[in-house]
Amino acid sequence: MNQFAIAAMGSDQPGIVAAVGEALMELGGNIDDSSMTILGGHFAMLLVVQAEAEREAVQEQLADVAGRYDLLLEVRPSERHALGDTDRDDYVVAAYGPDKPGLVSRLSRVLADADANINDFGSRLGADHTFAMWFNVSLAEGTDVTSLGLQLSEAGAALDLDVRLYRAEAEEL
Amino acid sequence: MPVREVVRFPDARLKTPCEPVGDPGPLEGELRVLALDLLDTMDSFPGCVGIAAPQVGALVRMVAVDVTGHPKARSSNGRLLLVDPEVVDSSGSCVMREGCLSIPDFTGNVRRAEAVVLRASDMEGTELRLECDAYEARVVLHELDHLDGLLFLDRVARAADVFPRKRYR
Numbered sequence: 297m298n299q300f301a302i303a304a305m306g307s308d309q310p311g312i313v314a315a316v317g318e319a320l321m322e323l324g325g326n327i328d329d330s331s332m333t334i335l336g337g338h339f340a341m342l343l344v345v346q347a348e349a350e351r352e353a354v355q356e357q358l359a360d361v362a363g364r365y366d367l368l369l370e371v372r373p374s375e376r377h378a379l380g381d382t383d384r385d386d387y388v389v390a391a392y393g394p395d396k397p398g399l400v401s402r403l404s405r406v407l408a409d410a411d412a413n414i415n416d417f418g419s420r421l422g423a424d425h426t427f428a429m430w431f432n433v434s435l436a437e438g439t440d441v442t443s444l445g446l447q448l449s450e451a452g453a454a455l456d457l458d459v460r461l462y463r464a465e466a467e468e469l
Numbered sequence: 470m471p472v473r474e475v476v477r478f479p480d481a482r483l484k485t486p487c488e489p490v491g492d493p494g495p496l497e498g499e500l501r502v503l504a505l506d507l508l509d510t511m512d513s514f515p516g517c518v519g520i521a522a523p524q525v526g527a528l529v530r531m532v533a534v535d536v537t538g539h540p541k542a543r544s545s546n547g548r549l550l551l552v553d554p555e556v557v558d559s560s561g562s563c564v565m566r567e568g569c570l571s572i573p574d575f576t577g578n579v580r581r582a583e584a585v586v587l588r589a590s591d592m593e594g595t596e597l598r599l600e601c602d603a604y605e606a607r608v609v610l611h612e613l614d615h616l617d618g619l620l621f622l623d624r625v626a627r628a629a630d631v632f633p634r635k636r637y638r
Contacts (some may be wrong), residue, residue: 392622394479418628422574426478430628458484460623465580 300345300354300373306367316341316360323349323357339458344374361467385435386415386464389448392428393457399427403459406451410444411436432464471514473506473525475570478620480526483571487528487616489553494594496552500529504550504592507533514570519608521615524571530554532612534590543603551597554589554613565607567621568634578630579621581610 304316313332320327325347332341347354355371362369391403401417407414412433419429435441445461452459476482479496486517490496496504503522511520511533518539534549536542561583568576584602587609591597601609611621 330490359549388626390623390625392478395595416627418629420575420633422572422633424477426572427572428575428622428628430625430631433628456479458479462623464626 395427551589558586563600
C-alpha cells in the first residue's frame with residue numbers, strides 16, 4: 297500500500313470534496329486524514345490517502361476533477377508518520393494587536409529560531425482591524441519557556457502586539 | 470451617577486494589572502464614585518452582566534456583576550459590587566462562548582472553572598464570601614481576569630475558537 301499527500305486548491309463551490317472523494321474511491325483509495333478550509337472564497341484541502349496505485353496513476357485519476365473545478369491539485373508520496381509527537385510539550389502562542397504587515401513573520405521567526413514546530417496556526421481579523429492569531433506549537437526538548445516567552449513578548453511589543461505563551465490545557469475527561 | 474465610557478482594546482490599560490483598594494473600610498471619595506459609576510455603566514448596556522474597573526480606565530481591583538434573571542444563570546448572588554475580589558476555591562471546568570465590551574469584534578470559546586468561592590468586600594467594607602457556579606462563576610472569572618490585565622482572547626486555545634462578530638453601526 298502506498299501513502300500520498302494530496303493538496304487541492306481553487307475557488308470554493310459545492311461538490312469539490314464529493315468529486316475528489318469519488319475519484320479516489322474508484323481507485324480503491326482510502327482517506328486516512330484530512331483538513332479543509334475556506335478563506336476569502338478560496339477552497340484548500342489536504343488529504344492523506346492510502347492506495348495501491350502509483351503516484352502517477354493517482355494524479356491522472358484526479359486530473360479530470362481538477363479540470364472540472366479548476367483546481368490546483370498535487371499528489372505527493374508521503375512517509376508514514378507516527379500519530380502525535382509526544383516527546384514535545386504543546387504550547388499556545390496567542391497574540392493580538394492593531395493589524396499591520398509583518399506580525400506573522402516576526403513571531404514565527406522567533407519560534408523557528410527556537411526550533412519550535414508550529415502544529416496549527418490561524419488568525420482572525422476584526423472589523424476594527426484588530427488582528428488576532430494563535431500558534432499551537434511543540435517546543436524542542438530543553439527549551440527555556442520563560443526565556444522564549446520574553447523573546448516573543450519583546451518581538452511583539454516592537455509591533456504593538458500583545459503576546460502570551462502558555463501551556464495548552466489538556467482536556468480532563 | 471454618570472455612565473462612563475468603556476475602554477476598548479488596544480488601550481494599554483486593559484493589559485495592565487490593577488492595584489488593590491486595600492482599605493477595609495467603606496469606599497469613600499473617588500472610589501465610591503467609581504463603584505457607583507461601574508454599576509451604572511453595567512446597567513447602561515442591554516444584557517450586560519459584568520464590568521471591571523479597568524474597562525472604564527480605572528486601574529483598581531473592583532468589579533460589578535449582576536446575573537439576576539439571566540436564563541443561563543444557576544446561582545445568583547444579586548447585584549454585586551466587589552472590592553479586591555479573590556478566588557479562594559474553584560472546581561470543575563467547562564467551555565462557553567464569551568464576548569467583552571472592550572473587544573466588540575470577537576467572541577470566543579473559553580475554558581473556565583464551573584464553580585468558584587470568592588472572598589471580597591462590598592462598598593461598605595463588609596467582608597463577603599460568595600459561592601458562584603455556572604454562568605455567574607464564568608462572569609466573575611471573566612471580570613477578575615480584567616483585574617490582572619487578561620482578556621478572554623488570552624484564554625483561547627486556537628483561532629478556530631474565535632468568531633468575528635458582526636458590527637451594527
